[in-house]
Amino acid sequence: MAAVSSAWPEIEKAEREKRRELVLQGPGLDAKLRQCDGKLPSALFGLSLLNYLEVSGCSELRELPGELGLLSHLQSLVLCRDRLRGIPGALGKLQALRVLDLSGNELEELPGELVHLLELCTLNVSCNRLRDLPSGLERCTKLAGINLSKNRISAFPPGLFSCQLALLASITAADNQIQELGEDIGLLQGLKNLDLSNNQLTEIPCELADCCKLKDINFKGNKLKDKRLEKMVNGCQTKSVLEYLRVGGRGGGKGKKTENATKEEAKDKKKKRERKPKKDSGGDEEDAEEELNRMTLRILHISEAAAPITVKASANTKDVRPYIVCCVVRGMSLKPGNALKRFLAAQTKLHEDICDKRTIATVATHDLRLVKWPLLYDARPSKDIKVVPLGRKEILAKDLVRQLQFEAEEQRKQKKRQNVSGLHKYLHLLDGKELYPCLIDAEDTVISFPPITNSDKTKIWKSTSDLFLEVTSSSSLQICKDVMESLIIKMAELNKFTLENKEEEVISDSEREEHPGPHESTDLQSAESGTGSQLLVEQVRVTDTEGNLKVLYPSKTDLNLSSCLFLVIR
Structure with missing residues (x-):
């Protein structure tokens, strides 16, 4: 235990102070793993009080032991930007897990036990080598966000678009090989954001218009058969695309409206044209009004x-x-x-x-x-960069990073959780950089x-x-x-x-004085x-x-x- 403690003082400190959060990252992490044959020490999985664990930015980490399942109180597990090639089935034992981030690894598959995480709210498996997802994800009824971008997925698993996932608000699946978006997408009544850019879709189902809360969609980079729709998704707002789908796309009679309703609308339009006095400039006025709205x-x-x-x-x-x-x-x-x-x-x-x-x-x-x-x-060394950050005084970049790291640690202690806000949550993007x-x-x-x-x-x-x-x-x-x-x-x-x-x-007085x-x-x-x-x-x-x-x-x-x-x- 002494050897492990000397190599992993963070783990020893977390055990001594009965900490709920532990973050292992930075350039020194790889050297420690090499000393342990590329494995995380068993002492880590004895920290049963942890509710947040992050091991990120580690090129030596290829696999996790089954001891992972011992962390029964874990609510957030972040294993991003490592080189993991597999996740043990013991993951399914983490019954309290709410956030799972496995982005930026080398995973080709996920364990089927993933569907046992009934408290899971956020799943991020972007930037891996996944070809599919486990079936049965509809059992995770608390899912609110899924990020599958930059993988090799060709189809969504059966049951993902289910009315059981009433809380699912965001699906990000850009840069995959998805060929079809099923009609059951309309069952996701809570869906607000959908990103399927750069896939292999040829059609967008009209049922997508049934997602009443949908605010942002992205289908750019797909070769759609309906070329008018393809132009629309490359430039128009979500509202316009959904309206186009709602009436069945080109022609307007193949969508959600019934044939009788469409005929009635046609009759109404005809009556209005008959009642309306003819003007030579009518078309020009409509075009002008349309141009004003653009x-x-x-x-x-x-x-x-x-x-x-x-x-x-x-x-x-x-x-x-x-x-x-x-x-x-x-x-x-x-x-x-x-x-x-x-x-x-x-x-x-x-x-x-x-x-x-x-x-x-x-x-x-x-x-x-x-x-x-x-x-x-x-790009310059941090000691050579002076900056006046928004709302702060002039400071060297290296001192700013150090100050933000200190503030982030204070935030964690005060709020008793790992998440931080403001500039602090972007600090990890500078890890290992000699030049900024x-x-x-x-x-x-x-x-x-x-x-x-x-x-x-x-x-x-x-x-x-x-x-x-x-x-x-x-x-x-x-x-x-x-x-x-x-x-x-x-x-x-x-x-x-x-x-x-x-x-x-x-305009405030202070701004008038300033400018x-x-x-x-x-x-x-x-x-x-x-x-x-x-x-x-x-x-x-x-x-x-x-x-x-x-x-x-x-x-x-x-x-x-x-x-x-x-x-x-x-």
């Missing part, structure tokens, strides 16, 4: 810009966070009511959803008038430190109307583009909502442009330090949105 995005080519913007990317970012996409959006209305709060909340939701809690991408938004050009995207990515302005000031924080120097105010946007990723350039498109779409929706609701404009003058000039500029609800998206070029083009956004292939809700002027 959100307009005008693309300003870099050659048309008065001061074209270029961001240089250093070669140092190659092995750290190599991908970055930028653009400028002008014409946002953030003064009225809660417009700014809605915008910041939308950014947070993007980070949680499409960015997968910042693990695949990070969004940063800046007040354009506060950015000092030119910009350099670089950063966006630096002309005054050598860090204005962005992804994936942790923006700089207070360029933060968004209610008076902000023109924004500089950046999306960075360690995964791929296409992910950056997809996230940027989602951000711009959301900005257009928020702008339309703000202008339609006509909330009272409010005197530009409020009036910004209003004047918007008035002169006559854009109304239109947003102007200005291209930004990213090059290497020698001036060779890496990416231009938005290019001709970007923001190709369906005409049903958006009008894109190039």
Whole structure:
């Protein structure tokens, strides 16, 4: 026991202090496992009081012993970013388990005993090599969220779309090989989010429209037979797609409505046309009304810009966070009511959803008038990076990380649970990094430190109307583009909502003191442009330090949105 204690002081401390939470991660974990032949020590599974266990970021961890089942009080088990190739059937003995995260491993199958976890609420098995899931998951009636993305799954298990899973609100199954979405999907009355992007679907069942709470869907990257529907899922809001499915797609008579109801509607429309006086301009008026209801995005080519913007990317970012996409959006209305709060909340939701809690991408938004050009995207040692985080004083990156780690530990002690909030929950994304990515302005000031924080120097105010946007990723350039498109779409929706609701404009005295003058000039500029609800998206070029083009956004292939809700002027 002494040898184990000296090698694993965390376990000894948890046993001595009768702790309920234990986190094992960091670069030293692999060395400890090599000393134990790649196995976790038996002492770990003697901590019967644990309700939270995390073992993450360990390349030496390939399997778990059957002793796992001894942790009978465990409520959260996080085994992410390891190299696990198998999970013992003893997992089914963890009857109190509510959260199971097995993402980022090398699993090819899950034990059938998984279906015995009747308290399970969240299941994350993304980024593995799974080809299927155990049948019988409908027994886990408390399931609220399932993440199956980035596996090799070709079909959902029978019974997954069951009325027994009334609490199931989110299914994420992007980047798989799923060929069919069954009609029983309509039984999931609690479903709110469904992501089946980049699969092999050819049809979307009309029964999906029966999911009355569905708010967000993503079917991009599927080759649908209905080409009109394919265009819609690539650009339209969920509401429009569901309405299209509700009436049976093209033709309108094959969906949920009965034949008699469809005939009655046709008669009503005919009567209205007969009663309505004919006008030569009637069609034009309808087209004009439809165009007014659409959100307009005008693309300003870099050659048309008065001061074209270029961001240089250093070669140092190659092995750290190599991908970055930028653009400028002008014409946002953030003064009225809660417009700014809605915008910041939308950014947070993007980070949680499409960015997968910042693990695949990070969004940063800046007040354009506060950015000092030119910009350099670089990666530097933590001791060489000074940043003024939002709401904090200037600090070295290494000291900020240390301070956040201390705050996270204090949060855990005070709340007596493992989960932390704010910036603290993203700290693990920097584990093992010698260089940290950063966006630096002309005054050598860090204005962005992804994936942790923006700089207070360029933060968004209610008076902000023109924004500089950046999306960075360690995964791929296409992910950056997809996230940027989602951000711009959301900005257009928020702008339309703000202008339609006509909330009272409010700017605090502190903001007037901080930024005197530009409020009036910004209003004047918007008035002169006559854009109304239109947003102007200005291209930004990213090059290497020698001036060779890496990416231009938005290019001709970007923001190709369906005409049903958006009008894109190039």
